[in-house]
Amino acid sequence: MRGEMDDYIYLDNSATTPVSEEVMEAMLPYWRAEYGNASSLHSFGRRAHSAMEESRARLAASLGASESEIIFTAGASEANNLAIKGLAFSGIDKRHIITSQIEHPAVFKVCQWLEKQGFTVTYLPVDQEGMVDPDELAATITDDTLLVTIMYGNNEIGTVQPISQIAKICRAQGVIFHTDAVQAYGKIPLSVADVDMLSASAHKLHGPRGVGMLYLRKGIKLSPLIHGGGHERGRRSGTENIAGIVGFAKAVEIAFAEMEVLRKRLEGFRERLIETITAIQKTRLNGQRSGSLPHITNISFMAIEGESLVMKLDEHNIATSTGSACSSPTLEPSHVLLAIGIPIAMAHGSLRISTGRQTTAAEIERFLAVLPQVVEELREISPFKINTKIR
Template sequence: MKKIYLDNAATTQVDERVSKVVKLYFDEKYGNASSLHIKGQEAKLALEESRHVIAKSIYAKDDEIIFTSGGTESNNLSIKGLAFSNPDKKHIITTKIEHDCVLNACKWFEGRGYEVTYLNVDKEGFIDLDELKSSIRKDTLLVSVIHGNNEIGVIQDLEKIGKICKENHVLFHTDACQSYKKTELDVQKQNLDLVTLNAHKIHGPKGVGALYIKRGIKITPLVHGGGQEKNIRSGTENISGIVGFAEAVRVAKKIDIEKMTKLRDKLINGLEKIKGSQLNGPSGNNRLCNNINFSFEGVEGEAVGGYLDAEGICSSTGSACSSKSLEPSHVLIAIGLKPEQAHGSLRLSLSRFNTEEEIDKTLEVLPKIIEKLRKISPFEKIINRVIK
């Protein structure tokens, strides 16, 4: 059975053009970019060309891009690297809907004499700009706000947040892992100081990401060694991964966004017809073009995912990472869902490789699954009464 892959917020299929260059730099152009011989120089050239591609894509300068092992490292490097460089500033502002790597890095600091403000979000997932403004203090180290949320797809207004940060002389970091190449990201216009990017959400390889660090900002390295990446991130550069990352950026086109948006809206419209269903997160332009998140009354999300899997459709409940725990998603709780609604949530996330036929098939299968699970549910009668 051909699989329908609707879990692209977890990771994506590597584009063929990407695997081709990755293989080339893996098998043949395997040099170390620090070596002076021809193999080394070949690698160095590829490294710098890749850096240029990434920099250009977010309107940054080449020397403002540092390659890392991915989103988690870039987020940790931003928060910890900045904290270690500014020991007097002991206050961090972030939100209640960050990815675990930001939340857990902040929590780590809380146990070490830091204070963290976790900004609230409204029922669609947007932060309150006034709350942000009033939270900024003299000792605020940085404001870290996720650009496009991985679970409910809400896109924060970086330009407005950036303006507030600039006016109040506080640094601004965003985790753009989910939004990169899916919506506008412009470090100048949005006044960004640090931006986390990664490759595997955009059909690139896993294990490679980048951090944009605005010129003049001091970051203490977390990894010491041979001084690669401007001495901020030592270790032999992952050249095959990095060229793959750049290739993924190069081949991502605006038309992909239009395609995903169309499929997303078709899926949302279809699922809204299921009785007792509720879209989580905003609708329209402030939602990631590939994100769909629904709660279905009276059923549990993992069960829905399990039945979908049996039909060859890959989905996710909330965040794939949190499936290791039994707690309801912190993001869904933050937007005001009751735990029982959060348990009943399902995330579908698209890529440019999805087709209209796949969406049709999903819309044919999913309502039947909900119906079947509701028949098993002790709340069947209540559900029928409430949603009629």
């Protein structure tokens, strides 16, 4: 899975994952001999079309959906935009949207943009583990509420929301419910019976980057974002990325077949990480202690800049993150950590460690052997002095 990067420990699987060998094998024919356009009438085209439809069927089955309810997109950012803007401009005369304070930018920036177009958005607070309160959500719904969009599992801290409960509330009140399930899909079993729209992305589960999907319950109409040749039943025009779609379906097939085994292994790594790292003084776990996504562990270190920690670990050939890959360059404290009430100084010193299918116990141990020493070095040069010798 990694080739020349063999001595590099990659613990940033929430940002993206390495494409697995089986996925690569499945995709290669569609970049080489099978380059047909799925809309073409000749046999090349028809073979591309069947590969796409077989993949669609496999992805639909993973959600208990029918094929016509799956729309392929160029990733989950597009799927989220299509779900939210597509519904906002579908002609329904309602202008209130409810979301949470800890969404990925591909949801909250869409909501902020819609506010400028005259929509009203409620950003629900979360508790100190990052959980939305379903009762508070229910009380926020009005006659004008068009959409509730709450993520399944958080990409920075791993908190899993009570999605089934939230979806039931929305269904009972006649409000459409969307969930950004990018980090949860293929990682934990999902309860999607009452979910109306769901976004997922291939590259978070060892599939290719640049392919995603929106599950759209039959009967819900969206205004398309991309107009053109009328692909995807007129809901998303553009020549389909057959290799990517085939790779996505293969990655999902593997993720679902291995889910329970992998989940247990990653939960074991998470336990080991939490136990060892929180034994370093002035640290705190961000998110849920249990019930979290198995692959994400987020810990804050007092008197350290998260970015310095990531760079120092990189010198030791270890890839980690301060939180959301997208907001890292801005050096702003994470909106997720601020929403769960972490003081700003502590929010600046957060590290997200995210594991994947390729992560080994030996890698976790090598990382844990390096981390305390790196933390101590950084605290020694930190202007915010804390006594690192006293527990």
